[in-house]
Amino acid sequence: MDLNLDAPHSMGTTIVGVTYDGGVVLGADSRTSTGMYVANRASDKITQLTDNVYLCRSGSAADSQVVSDYVRYFLHQHTIQSGQPATVKVAANLIRLLSYNNKNMLQTGLIVGGWDKYEGGKIYGVPLGGTILEQPFTIGGSGSSYLYGFFDQTWKEGMSKEEAEKLVVKAVSLAIARDGASGGVVRTVIINSEGVTRNFYPGDTLPLWHEELEPQNSLLDILSSTSPEPMST
Amino acid sequence: MSQAVVDVPPKGGFSFDLCRRNEMLSGKGIQPPSFRKTGTTIVGLIFKDGVILGADTRATEGPIVCDKNCEKIHYMAPNIYCCGAGTAADTEAVTDMVSSQLQLHCYHTGRVSRVVTALTLLKSHLFSYQGYVSAALVLGGVDVTGPHLHTIYPHGSTDTLPFATMGSGSLAAMAVFESKYREGLTREEGIELVCEAICSGIFNDLGSGSNVDVCVITKGHKEYLRNYQMPNPRTYVSSKGYTFAKGLTEVLTTKITPLKEKVEVIDASDAMEE
Numbered sequence: 001m002d003l004n005l006d007a008p009h010s011m012g013t014t015i016v017g018v019t020y021d022g023g024v025v026l027g028a029d030s031r032t033s034t035g036m037y038v039a040n041r042a043s044d045k046i047t048q049l050t051d052n053v054y055l056c057r058s059g060s061a062a063d064s065q066v067v068s069d070y071v072r073y074f075l076h077q078h079t080i081q082s083g084q085p086a087t088v089k090v091a092a093n094l095i096r097l098l099s100y101n102n103k104n105m106l107q108t109g110l111i112v113g114g115w116d117k118y119e120g121g122k123i124y125g126v127p128l129g130g131t132i133l134e135q136p137f138t139i140g141g142s143g144s145s146y147l148y149g150f151f152d153q154t155w156k157e158g159m160s161k162e163e164a165e166k167l168v169v170k171a172v173s174l175a176i177a178r179d180g181a182s183g184g185v186v187r188t189v190i191i192n193s194e195g196v197t198r199n200f201y202p203g204d205t206l207p208l209w210h211e212e213l214e215p216q217n218s219l220l221d222i223l224s225s226t227s228p229e230p231m232s233t
Numbered sequence: 234m235s236q237a238v239v240d241v242p243p244k245g246g247f248s249f250d251l252c253r254r255n256e257m258l259s260g261k262g263i264q265p266p267s268f269r270k271t272g273t274t275i276v277g278l279i280f281k282d283g284v285i286l287g288a289d290t291r292a293t294e295g296p297i298v299c300d301k302n303c304e305k306i307h308y309m310a311p312n313i314y315c316c317g318a319g320t321a322a323d324t325e326a327v328t329d330m331v332s333s334q335l336q337l338h339c340y341h342t343g344r345v346s347r348v349v350t351a352l353t354l355l356k357s358h359l360f361s362y363q364g365y366v367s368a369a370l371v372l373g374g375v376d377v378t379g380p381h382l383h384t385i386y387p388h389g390s391t392d393t394l395p396f397a398t399m400g401s402g403s404l405a406a407m408a409v410f411e412s413k414y415r416e417g418l419t420r421e422e423g424i425e426l427v428c429e430a431i432c433s434g435i436f437n438d439l440g441s442g443s444n445v446d447v448c449v450i451t452k453g454h455k456e457y458l459r460n461y462q463m464p465n466p467r468t469y470v471s472s473k474g475y476t477f478a479k480g481l482t483e484v485l486t487t488k489i490t491p492l493k494e495k496v497e498v499i500d501a502s503d504a505m506e507e
Contacts, residue, residue, distance in 0.1 A: 009390040032392065037404065039384075040392045061390030066360050105363075 005138035009034050009213070012181020014143030014172050015045060018113040018155075019136050019191065020164035023121040023192025024113040027168035028056050029176050041184045051074050053114030054089040055187050057059035059128070064108040067098050088114040092124035092132055100130025103144035109140045115191045143175030143182035150174060165190060165199070173206040249363060272440020273504070274402030275305060275316035276430045277371040279395045283380045283451035284373035287427035288316045289324065289435050291442040298442065300383035306448045310335050310346040312455065313374030314448045315355075318400035319367040321386060328369050329353050348374040348381035352391060360389025363499070366445060369399045375450050402434025402441040409433045420449065428462050435464065 009032060016027040028045040031038055045057050047068050053075070057064035071094045075086045091113040099106060112124045124139035125131075137155055139147050150171060159167070165188055172186045186201040208214065275288045279360040292300035306314045307328040313335070317324025331354045335346045351372055359366055362422040384397045396414045398406040409430040415461060418426065424447055445462040449455065 009386045009388060032390075034386070039386075042393065042394075043392060060388070062356075062360055062388040064362075064389055065356070189505065 009039060009061040012143070012179065013045065013141030014147070014175035014179060014182040015058050015109075015111050015140045016144075016168050016171050017056060017113040017123040017125070017138050018149070018164050018168055019121045019123050020159045020161055021114075022112065022161065023115050023190060024039055024123055025161070025164045025168050025188055025190050026054055026056050026111065026113045026164075027172050027186060027188045028141075029172055029182040030187060031179055031182055032061055038183070043184075044187060045083070046187055046189045046198075048072070049091050049112075050079065050086050050114075052085055052116060052191060052197040053088050054191060054196070055091075055095070055110065056111040056113070056140065057108065059108035060106070064110065067106065067108060067110070069096065070098060071095050071155045077215075085116065087116040087118060088112060088124065089100070089116075089134075092122075092126065092134075095126050096132040099126050103128075103130050111140050113189075113191065115193060117193075121192065124138040136163055139171070141175075141182070143172075143179035146175050146178045147171050149226070161190060161192070169201055174205075174209060177209045177212060179222075236506065247362070257353050272402070272438065272442075273305065273318040273400030274398070274406050274431055274434025275318050275371050275400050276406050276410070276427055276434075277316065277373045277382045277384075277396070278410065278418070278423060278427060279373075279380050279382050280350075280418040280420065282420065283375045283449065284382055285404045285420075285423045286314055286316050286329040286371060286373050286448040286450070287431045288446045289431055289441040290444045290446060291435075291440070292321055293440055301443050304459070306444065306446050306457065308332060309340070309351050309372070310374065312376055312450060312453075313346060313348055313351050313372070313452060314455070314457075315351070315373075316371040316399070318369045320373075323366045323368040324370065327355065327358060327366060328370070331358070345376060346374075347376040348372065348383070349378075352383050352385065355385050356389045356391050359385065359387060364388040371397050371399050373448075373450060375452050379451075389443060398430065398434075400434070400441065402438035405433040405437040406430035420451075424449065424458075424461070432462070432464060 012031055012033050013138055014029045018025050025030055026046050029043050032040040032043045046053050047057060049055050049068065049072050055068050057068060073089065074094050075091055078090065079086050091114065095110055095112055107128065109128050110126045112126065114120045123135055125133045125135055125140065127140065137151060139151065154167060169186050178183045185203050186206060188199045190197045259265065267424055272291060272293045273289060277284060277286045286306055288305035290302045290305065291298055292303040305316055307317055309315050309328060309332045315328050317328060333352055334354055337349060339346050355370060355372065359368065364387045369387055371381050372385060373382045382394060382397055384392045384394065384399055396410045397408060413426055427447055428445050431445045443465050444460045447458040447461040
């Protein structure tokens with residue numbers, strides 16, 4: 001079986017961005033794959049652009065890292081020049097300009113989310129090709145294919161912060177269960193007027209879905225114990 | 234229409250002019266020359282007081298081991314070292330280049346180099362060559378902000394991890410790390426774990442072999458332990474020795490070509506006329 005370790009580092013990924021009453025919640029899994037090998041099982045795909053704007057990255061790891069580095073630099077300059085924190089719209093547009101103008105060379109789908117004092121919490125999706133779409137919620141990455149129906153049914157306007165975060169964690173864990181290229185832990189970032197909260201949900205705290213099994217004790221434990229215990233049902 | 238040909242300086246970067254010709258040649262069955270790769274197992278881990286890097290020492294040229302004891306842990310700065318896997322020329326060149334850039338930066342800022350500086354210089358170079366510079370690196374060091382360990386892939390993406398492995402033997406080494414790594418290892422435990430991981434690569438991966446190099450970096454101090462373990466000693470040495478006395482080899486023909494030319498001057502009396 002050829003693992004193809006020379007394949008470019010890609011983030012199979014499931015990324016999710018959701019607005020709620022007062023802010024946004026961004027969520028992502030943590031698997032970075034090189035061909036069939038998991039190069040990093042605990043990566044952080046939600047990167048900071050400014051104090052109030054964060055970015056979910058998917059697609060080629062190198063391309064998305066470089067784009068986020070450039071935009072962070074431009075936004076820093078923009079903040080100094082304007083004297084106030086950058087708006088989410090400006091951040092999303094800078095991402096879009098880089099994505100669109102280099103569409104032949106980049107392969108990355110991005111979700112920009114944040115909070116500013118003019119528009120409140122906003123989510124912008126910038127998929128492959130460099131379109132920019134402002135949406136109340138958006139999903140991206142290879143695992144997102146399994147979430148379109150789920151969101152159509154479960155999403156509603158005006159959720160609370162706790163409801164929104166629970167929705168995001170549930171969605172990412174559903175995608176992890178079905179998508180081979182997503183896995184690891186679920187990371188969420190909540191951005192609102194009060195600031196930014198980062199949360200971390202280890203893989204074993206996530207709910208198990210249909211036909212997934214609890215970890216079973218290995219029968220080999222019987223071999224190592226001194227007196228064999230009778231099997232109990 | 235002017236026929237003037239301006240002498241243009243060669244453009245930087247790669248020239249892909251010969252790609253068509255190479256394709257045609259390989260279609261005819263002519264193999265391209267294989268380049269020297271470091272098959273490799275390289276690892277790094279963060280322990281209580283800093284960073285430990287480890288590497289094997291085999292360099293391969295296709296199926297042949299061309300160097301049984303090469304150095305894969307490259308110096309970047311007094312407090313930063315970098316292990317390299319992939320094409321040997323690429324890892325050497327890129328680490329040497331960034332090492333000089335780091336030193337210039339050090340003089341310019343008047344401060345000790347930071348690991349993230351080396352990281353950014355390496356990743357932007359590799360990204361701009363879009364993966365054609367085949368260097369997969371494990372970069373580790375200790376600076377004012379603490380110990381850092383990063384992996385850098387040929388396409389320019391980076392990861393920051395508490396323990397990392399790269400190269401063809403990375404799966405074998407990662408298996409050892411995943412089962413035995415924990416936070417807050419002591420120096421001895423860390424070195425032992427690194428050696429175990431490299432040995433796992435040496436014995437289970439065909440592209441890695443020979444000896445184990447270890448480099449321990451702590452705050453203000455570094456130790457480069459070259460050939461820390463040598464688990465593959467040369468056991469057979471011919472008792473007859475390897476020098477051969479004159480007269481043992483049969484001479485079939487002898488041809489002598491004098492290196493000094495004999496020049497004959499024919500007529501010295503006729504002076505050259507203008």
